[in-house]
Amino acid sequence: MRVIKRFVVTPSLPVKLQPLLQIAHNIWWTWNPEAIQLLRRVDTELWDRLSHNPVAVLGNLSTERIDELLHDTAFLAHLERVREELDRYMKFTTWFDQEHGNVKDRPIGYFSLEFGLHECLPLYSGGLGILAGDHLKSASDLGLPLVGVGLAYQHGYFRQYLNHDGWQQEEYRENDFYNLPMTQEFDAQGQPVMAEVEYPGRRVQARVWRIQVGRVPLFLLDTNLPQNQPADREITSRLYGGDDDMRIRQEILLGIGGVRLLETLGLRPTVCHLNEGHSAFLGLERIRRLMKVEGLSYRVAFEMVRASNAFTTHTPVAAGNDYFAPEKVAYYLEPLARDLGLDMEGLLALGRQDPGNKAEPFCMTALAIRLAQSCNGVSALHGHTSRQMWQRIWPEVPVEEVPITHITNGIHVQSWNCSEIARLYERYLGPRWYEEPTNQTVWERVSRIPDSELWRAHERMRERLVGFVRKRLQAQLQRRGANRAQIMTAEEVLDPEALTIGFARRFATYKRANLILRDPQRLARILNNPERPVQIIFAGKAHPKDHPGKELIRQIIHMSQQSEFHRGIVFIENYDIEVARYLVQGVDIWLNNPRRPLEASGTSGMKVPVNGGINLSILDGWWCEGYKGDNGWAIGAGEEYEDYAYQDEVESLALYDLLEADIVPIFYERGNDGIPREWVRVMKNSMRRVIANFNTNRMVEEYVKRFYIPGVEGAQRLAADGFAGA
Numbered sequence: 001m002r003v004i005k006r007f008v009v010t011p012s013l014p015v016k017l018q019p020l021l022q023i024a025h026n027i028w029w030t031w032n033p034e035a036i037q038l039l040r041r042v043d044t045e046l047w048d049r050l051s052h053n054p055v056a057v058l059g060n061l062s063t064e065r066i067d068e069l070l071h072d073t074a075f076l077a078h079l080e081r082v083r084e085e086l087d088r089y090m091k092f093t094t095w096f097d098q099e100h101g102n103v104k105d106r107p108i109g110y111f112s113l114e115f116g117l118h119e120c121l122p123l124y125s126g127g128l129g130i131l132a133g134d135h136l137k138s139a140s141d142l143g144l145p146l147v148g149v150g151l152a153y154q155h156g157y158f159r160q161y162l163n164h165d166g167w168q169q170e171e172y173r174e175n176d177f178y179n180l181p182m183t184q185e186f187d188a189q190g191q192p193v194m195a196e197v198e199y200p201g202r203r204v205q206a207r208v209w210r211i212q213v214g215r216v217p218l219f220l221l222d223t224n225l226p227q228n229q230p231a232d233r234e235i236t237s238r239l240y241g242g243d244d245d246m247r248i249r250q251e252i253l254l255g256i257g258g259v260r261l262l263e264t265l266g267l268r269p270t271v272c273h274l275n276e277g278h279s280a281f282l283g284l285e286r287i288r289r290l291m292k293v294e295g296l297s298y299r300v301a302f303e304m305v306r307a308s309n310a311f312t313t314h315t316p317v318a319a320g321n322d323y324f325a326p327e328k329v330a331y332y333l334e335p336l337a338r339d340l341g342l343d344m345e346g347l348l349a350l351g352r353q354d355p356g357n358k359a360e361p362f363c364m365t366a367l368a369i370r371l372a373q374s375c376n377g378v379s380a381l382h383g384h385t386s387r388q389m390w391q392r393i394w395p396e397v398p399v400e401e402v403p404i405t406h407i408t409n410g411i412h413v414q415s416w417n418c419s420e421i422a423r424l425y426e427r428y429l430g431p432r433w434y435e436e437p438t439n440q441t442v443w444e445r446v447s448r449i450p451d452s453e454l455w456r457a458h459e460r461m462r463e464r465l466v467g468f469v470r471k472r473l474q475a476q477l478q479r480r481g482a483n484r485a486q487i488m489t490a491e492e493v494l495d496p497e498a499l500t501i502g503f504a505r506r507f508a509t510y511k512r513a514n515l516i517l518r519d520p521q522r523l524a525r526i527l528n529n530p531e532r533p534v535q536i537i538f539a540g541k542a543h544p545k546d547h548p549g550k551e552l553i554r555q556i557i558h559m560s561q562q563s564e565f566h567r568g569i570v571f572i573e574n575y576d577i578e579v580a581r582y583l584v585q586g587v588d589i590w591l592n593n594p595r596r597p598l599e600a601s602g603t604s605g606m607k608v609p610v611n612g613g614i615n616l617s618i619l620d621g622w623w624c625e626g627y628k629g630d631n632g633w634a635i636g637a638g639e640e641y642e643d644y645a646y647q648d649e650v651e652s653l654a655l656y657d658l659l660e661a662d663i664v665p666i667f668y669e670r671g672n673d674g675i676p677r678e679w680v681r682v683m684k685n686s687m688r689r690v691i692a693n694f695n696t697n698r699m700v701e702e703y704v705k706r707f708y709i710p711g712v713e714g715a716q717r718l719a720a721d722g723f724a725g726a
């Protein structure tokens with residue numbers, strides 16, 4: 001059983017420094033370079049040691065340091081500037097004010113099992129969470145009345161270590177919520193805000209944590225309380241950590257508990273957005289409430305809720321969707337079915353593609369689709385794949401008319417772009433790039449950036465990446481018990497001037513991390529050409545139960561230990577937001593080679609062009625829309641294969657050919673000034689053609705126009721005249 005930390009560390013700072021606490025507790029700072037500089041400056045050594053967590057830094061400051069800061073007028077002026085900037089940010093008239101000010105009082109609930117906001121908040125696993133985090137940040141920038149709902153995991157997702165043989169080890173660390181940029185939520189009477197959910201034979205209580213994401217609050221439920229049974233305290237222990245039974249308990253808490261929480265806070269959302277099917281039970285809870293509070297019939301309440309729910313599916317891999325055995329659903333949801341006036345078969349039918357098929361397990365995606373008027377995949381190709389996958393829900397409808405559309409994912413530009421390049425944008429694009437990242441005319445101005453300045457800035461980022469990797473490698477070797485001589489060799493891996501390829505993603509087999517390793521001799525010739533060296537940096541976690549995925553990591557480690565690959569292939573442990581940031585900001589080439597069409601969108605590739613990097617990818621997910629011929633490279637032409645071995649052969653050959661014939665030569669073709677003109681041209685095309693479109697401001701605006709506003713209006717229409725509309 002876990003121990004609850006009872007002590008509350010509220011750093012006591014002198015009045016003059018107290019704005020630091022305000023800044024630290026609004027993670028707006030994560031996308032404001034001046035604010036990051038400020039928080040770093042408080043104590044650089046602590047900042048690095050404490051995972052860039054400013055709340056922990058402030059809690060650990062020595063009295064001497066506090067005294068120094070109090071007398072550092074430059075620092076105090078910096079603090080004042082950032083405080084003013086935060087005030088301004090919280091007040092300016094936003095896009096949403098201007099476009100949809102009339103529905104500003106209608107909150108949108110955004111539900112997700114994970115949120116990736118910053119490396120100091122380990123409440124995410126990968127792409128789904130990062131997308132949710134970037135969604136909140138853009139919602140804040142655009143001024144949406146959106147609130148996030150999720151779970152506060154005591155242990156988050158695992159940290160990855162490799163043993164000597166390259167086999168992945170998992171470690172769970174305890175999150176100390178009191179020392180993170182989050183605060184417990186209390187009501188006006190000073191009582192803790194609580195949400196309560198019934199499970200068979202018991203009620204489970206959850207307290208509530210708030211992370212302030214600019215203007216947008218994110219509320220997280222936490223069942224680790226003494227009044228709950230030990231097993232229920234574990235509900236919010238780990239992200240994706242347990243078995244089916246744990247998963248359904250988590251999803252009940254997120255969906256049902258989440259709706260109740262918003263109700264308790266007086267934030268009755270008009271529209272709820274389900275980021276993946278995990279939160280689909282929220283639809284049932286909303287129906288129950290409407291029946292109870294408004295006295296509606298099940299059918300009418302169902303129509304009301306359906307009209308105002310939006311659902312985003314994220315996975316074209318069948319196993320990636322949540323399925324529960326019917327008995328399990330019956331065990332947990334029998335009372336809910338009764339409240340809805342359904343028998344158990346009636347409830348189970350909502351989670352089946354074919355409602356009459358009693359052999360079908362209960363699928364959260366099917367439930368979400370049934371309960372949401374607006375459904376989407378996350379790229380054009382994934383929309384198409386999703387319509388095929390879920391067509392059986394509408395057996396009479398032709399595939400292309402299945403009501404699942406697509407809204408392509410994006411990234412929050414300011415969170416992923418490095419300050420060196422940001423300075424160039426500031427100078428040559430003007431300040432509007434920051435406020436209006438979707439404005440194509442602004443991005444056309446990258447042609448104004450002098451090639452030499454762009455190239456030098458990019459080279460500095462590559463150097464920084466190489467330095468970071470070497471340091472990480474040393475630490476990794478040290479932990480694995482390597483001797484001094486071995487640790488010293490980490491200083492010699494990689495070359496800060498060599499063409500650098502990054503490959504970092506979840507190690508699922510369909511992503512084929514080992515595709516580029518398929519012909520070791522040919523690869524060795526490419527990497528070890530003395531005039532034109534190439535190097536590859538790998539990172540990524542395998543799911544703890546994914547042994548073939550772990551096998552891929554081991555294969556990379558073994559290869560990197562061979563003498564011909566020792567300098568040119570490295571694997572960094574524990575891929576997280578920080579590692580991702582170094583990589584996407586420093587690589588020349590971002591490699592992506594999934595088996596089409598299994599990559600729903602992918603977002604890591606979008607983070608690269610904002611920093612001057614270039615994509616080399618299979619035509620899958622977002623790259624089908626992003627690739628324009630002159631802004632990067634496509635491996636193949638969007639073929640799909642039945643014979644996987646043959647596919648790997650064909651596509652690895654295509655990859656080697658591209659590297660040898662195209663990519664490596666133009667990278668090393670330098671003018672008299674040492675600048676690779678043709679390469680810089682592709683860099684600029686990559687910026688010009690990707691950034692304006694593949695960012696979360698564009699994405700969130702699309703959700704507003706196509707899903708949220710129609711949801712608000714649909715619900716209003718149905719509710720008109722005492723629900724006569726429904």
Ligand SMILES: *Cc1c(COP(=O)(O)O)cnc(C)c1O
Pocket residue numbers: 125126127128130504505506575576577580581601602603604605607
């Ligand atoms: C961006 C990001 C992802 C998602 O990228 P994919 O292209 O979907 O792999 C996953 N993990 C981290 C840490 C990221 O920053």
